[in-house]
Amino acid sequence: MAAITGEAEAEAPGVVFVHGSPPFGLPFKDRLLSRFQLIHTSELAESSHVKVMLCMDHTPVTSQTLHKLPSLECIVASSAGVDHIDLPTCRLRGIAVSNGSQAFSEDVADYAVALLMDVLRKISAGDRYLRSGLWPAKGDYPLGWKLGGKRVGIVGLGNIGSEVAKRLVAFGCGIAYNSRKKRPSVSFPYYADVCDLAANSDILVICCALTSETHHIINKDVMTALGKEGVIINVGRGSLINEKELVQFLVEGQIRGAGLDVFENEPIVPRELLELDNVVLSPHNAVVTPEAFEAMQELAIANLEAFFSNKPLLSPI
Numbered sequence: 001m002a003a004i005t006g007e008a009e010a011e012a013p014g015v016v017f018v019h020g021s022p023p024f025g026l027p028f029k030d031r032l033l034s035r036f037q038l039i040h041t042s043e044l045a046e047s048s049h050v051k052v053m054l055c056m057d058h059t060p061v062t063s064q065t066l067h068k069l070p071s072l073e074c075i076v077a078s079s080a081g082v083d084h085i086d087l088p089t090c091r092l093r094g095i096a097v098s099n100g101s102q103a104f105s106e107d108v109a110d111y112a113v114a115l116l117m118d119v120l121r122k123i124s125a126g127d128r129y130l131r132s133g134l135w136p137a138k139g140d141y142p143l144g145w146k147l148g149g150k151r152v153g154i155v156g157l158g159n160i161g162s163e164v165a166k167r168l169v170a171f172g173c174g175i176a177y178n179s180r181k182k183r184p185s186v187s188f189p190y191y192a193d194v195c196d197l198a199a200n201s202d203i204l205v206i207c208c209a210l211t212s213e214t215h216h217i218i219n220k221d222v223m224t225a226l227g228k229e230g231v232i233i234n235v236g237r238g239s240l241i242n243e244k245e246l247v248q249f250l251v252e253g254q255i256r257g258a259g260l261d262v263f264e265n266e267p268i269v270p271r272e273l274l275e276l277d278n279v280v281l282s283p284h285n286a287v288v289t290p291e292a293f294e295a296m297q298e299l300a301i302a303n304l305e306a307f308f309s310n311k312p313l314l315s316p317i
Ligand SMILES: O=CC(=O)O
Pocket: 078, 079, 080, 081, 082, 100, 104, 287
């Protein structure tokens, strides 16, 4: 006993409900197991006492899921986007939610810039042209456009959007943004209306959270305002854009191009997009680097430890 041996009595490990089928490798699982007791989705029936959930993938956390966890106080999500979690129910029940965005923001921002550079300078399209033996037989591939000097409208100036801005300022772009609220500490021009932002931009980079307010925030009116020379990059969620309208605008040449990491009905990608050389397509890969996964694991464990020590979460949403 602690009183006799002088050793601190070992504390029981905190119980963590792991939601979804985690893509985590063994080292992460071992690290979690060394600190916490893990309960999995298949054991939901025995989880009525669980206070914290670790969400390792995009499996929906519905009001029914939450109903089965009456003691839940906190959800630690590994992803940047938390649109798979029923946030209104969490708010009603006072369940705190944290996300993983801090861990991924730099990598997602790099990827957004890479997609943009690719669309403008036609890198993937030129690669396809060369590999199919058309160069030089069919002549040089058409020239692309310069990035420096372009006016970039960022939709969602959170962790990821701010990193995108930092990078594009270094490329000599002008930045403006739209978000729920003007950010007093930010000197970039703010547009409360996305159409106004589009009308004053050459490029839109979409990196806001998907909510009922932002669903289809990019629609035909916004694309019309952006104009024929406009480019759209989406590293947020597919449903931020009305995809049917986007496809139509791209097919008809009513905007110049798009770089898309996300789609409305993933992994289904509209067939028309596969035919277009002014579109760069990517299989929801912007967040995926081993370094980002490592940082995500650190953040998830730090959030769980903060919860169990009654400290503020590190990345509350
Ligand atoms: O899309 C990936 C994420 O939200 O982390």
